[in-house]
Amino acid sequence: MKIIPVIDLKNGLVVHARHGLREHYQPIQSPLCQSADMFAVMEGFLKLAEFDTFYIADLNAITQQGDHESLLKKVLAAFPDIQFWLDKGYQAYESQARTPVNCLPVLGSECYQDDTLNQLSLFNKRFILSLDYSLSDALGAPALFTTPALWPDNLIIMTLAQVGSQQGPDFAKLRQFCKDYPNKNFIAAGGVRHVEDLIHLQQLGIKQALIASSLHSGAISQRDIETLKNR
Numbered sequence: 359m360k361i362i363p364v365i366d367l368k369n370g371l372v373v374h375a376r377h378g379l380r381e382h383y384q385p386i387q388s389p390l391c392q393s394a395d396m397f398a399v400m401e402g403f404l405k406l407a408e409f410d411t412f413y414i415a416d417l418n419a420i421t422q423q424g425d426h427e428s429l430l431k432k433v434l435a436a437f438p439d440i441q442f443w444l445d446k447g448y449q450a451y452e453s454q455a456r457t458p459v460n461c462l463p464v465l466g467s468e469c470y471q472d473d474t475l476n477q478l479s480l481f482n483k484r485f486i487l488s489l490d491y492s493l494s495d496a497l498g499a500p501a502l503f504t505t506p507a508l509w510p511d512n513l514i515i516m517t518l519a520q521v522g523s524q525q526g527p528d529f530a531k532l533r534q535f536c537k538d539y540p541n542k543n544f545i546a547a548g549g550v551r552h553v554e555d556l557i558h559l560q561q562l563g564i565k566q567a568l569i570a571s572s573l574h575s576g577a578i579s580q581r582d583i584e585t586l587k588n589r
Contacts, residue, residue: 359560359586360411361578362443362545363403364570365396367426368417372399375521375570380417388574396429400437406573407583411441413464413568419446420469434458443486451480464514466490467498475499478508488514488547491531512543514568520549524571527555529562536563553582560589 366375366383371394373383385394390402403409414433419425425446434442438460445464454463465478466488478485487509490497497518502508515535517528527549535544546559547568556567556578572578 359556360566362411362413362568363409364568365414406580413443416446434461451477464488467502470499472499472501483510486512488516490516493519514545514547517548524551525549533562552577
């Protein structure tokens with residue numbers, strides 16, 4: 359099981375994501391770091407474990423209220439050996455021309471409608487698709503959820519209502535995706551509470567999970583991370 363730390367950026371700071379209610383997100387308070395500064399949070403995670411992949415959500419870009427382009431360029435340059443999965447809302451293929459090699463775009467279904475789905479094919483499957491749900495409702499173009507020909511090999515199943523909820527992942531949804539599309543790599547996102555959740559996900563066939571709250575709280579410890587590497 360591979361853990362991928364999540365960093366949510368809003369108004370220049372790392373925030374604590376809860377239930378997908380982005381307008382209420384507040385700067386992170388964590389024993390891993392002294393502030394909500396992006397670099398402080400990165401260093402805090404890296405002291406916990408040698409993570410080689412991070413997921414970053416630019417919430418300003420996703421909600422079309424500015425962006426963190428300047429900050430993200432500095433981060434990608436400062437950590438050249440780390441792979442960053444970057445979600446910044448709607449991304450046209452043309453905007454990827456200057457993307458560093460250690461950055462992979464995350465295309466979230468919530469930002470695409472049927473008339474913009476043609477953009478996905480231009481990426482030649484060099485992206486990660488996030489299939490976004492409020493709870494049971496799919497967000498974005500309906501065709502994207504039923505047309506696997508549009509999908510890359512790696513897909514995030516993102517249940518926004520369970521992010522930071524401490525209610526556990528959406529096991530039923532993840533189980534169904536793994537059953538219906540066994541040749542795809544599905545990545546769990548939202549609600550992971552502890553190592554038992556990760557073991558349960560692994561039993562479903564999930565090999566990767568996006569996590570923030572449980573790392574910051576210590577519910578998933580350094581020892582847990584080392585143990586999971588060997589499972």
